[in-house]
Amino acid sequence: MRWRNLSATDFSPFYNLDSPTYADFTLYIRTLLNHTSPYTNVRPLSSRALALSHLVAVRPLTLPSRSQLTMAADPTVLAFETGNELGGWTGDAYPPPAEWTTAVAQLLHELAPDTLVLSGSYGVRKDELEIEGVDMVCVPSALSSRRAPHGPS
Numbered sequence: 001m002r003w004r005n006l007s008a009t010d011f012s013p014f015y016n017l018d019s020p021t022y023a024d025f026t027l028y029i030r031t032l033l034n035h036t037s038p039y040t041n042v043r044p045l046s047s048r049a050l051a052l053s054h055l056v057a058v059r060p061l062t063l064p065s066r067s068q069l070t071m072a073a074d075p076t077v078l079a080f081e082t083g084n085e086l087g088g089w090t091g092d093a094y095p096p097p098a099e100w101t102t103a104v105a106q107l108l109h110e111l112a113p114d115t116l117v118l119s120g121s122y123g124v125r126k127d128e129l130e131i132e133g134v135d136m137v138c139v140p141s142a143l144s145s146r147r148a149p150h151g152p153s
Contacts, residue, residue, distance in 0.1 A: 003024070004020065004021055004024070006021065010094075011094040012094075015094075015096055015097055015100045017099065017100065017103055022100075025104075026104075026107055029104070029107055029108065029111070030107075030111065032071060033070060033071045033072040033080070033108075033111045033112055034070050034071070034072065034111070035070060035071050036069060036070050037069075071112075072111045072112035072115070073112070073114075075114075077112070077115055078115070078116060079115060079116035079117060079118040079135065079136060080108045080112060080115055080116075080117055080118065081117075081118040081119070081120045082096070082101055082104045082105060082108070082117065082118070082119055082120035082121075082134075083096065083104075083120030083121070084120055085120065085121075085122040086120050086121050086122060087121050087122040087123070087125075088122060095121055095122070095125065096120075096121060098127040098128060098130075098131060101119060101121070101128055101131055101134060102131050102133060105117045105131060105133030105134050106133050108133075109133050116135040116136055117133055117134055117135050117136070118134075118135070118136040118137070118138060119131075119134045119136070119137045119138070121137075123139065124137050124139055125137075
C-alpha cells in the first residue's frame, strides 16, 4: 500500500471495496491474468494427438494459439490465490473480510473460469469456507499439529 502512501499496518483501505487501493489491486489482477508471454510456445494439439485422445477417454484439449494464451487461459495453472498469508502469521492481524474474499474470488473466476481459486488467508477461516467462489484453502505447516520429520530418519 506504499504506492498510495498509506500505512503499512492499516489494511482497511486495501479491504474497502470502494477504495482506490482496492481498485488498484483489481487492476493488478486483470493485468496479470490478461498477460501473454512472448516466450510461451503453445500450439494446438496435432491431429494425431487429437485422434489418440479418445482412446484414453478424455475430451480433446485444444489450446489457444500462442497469441491468445493468457495467464487466465493457461491450462497448466491449477489455481490463483487471493493473497499470500493475509492476516499475518497469527491469522488475526487484519485478516480479509469475507466480502473482500468473495469479491476477489468472483473476479478471478470471471477472468479465469476454468481455474480454481485458493483462499490467501493464513489458516482456515470458517467464514471463507462458506464462500462459493473459494475452491481451496491452505493449512500452513506451522498450523498443522502433525508435521513430517525433517531430514533422514
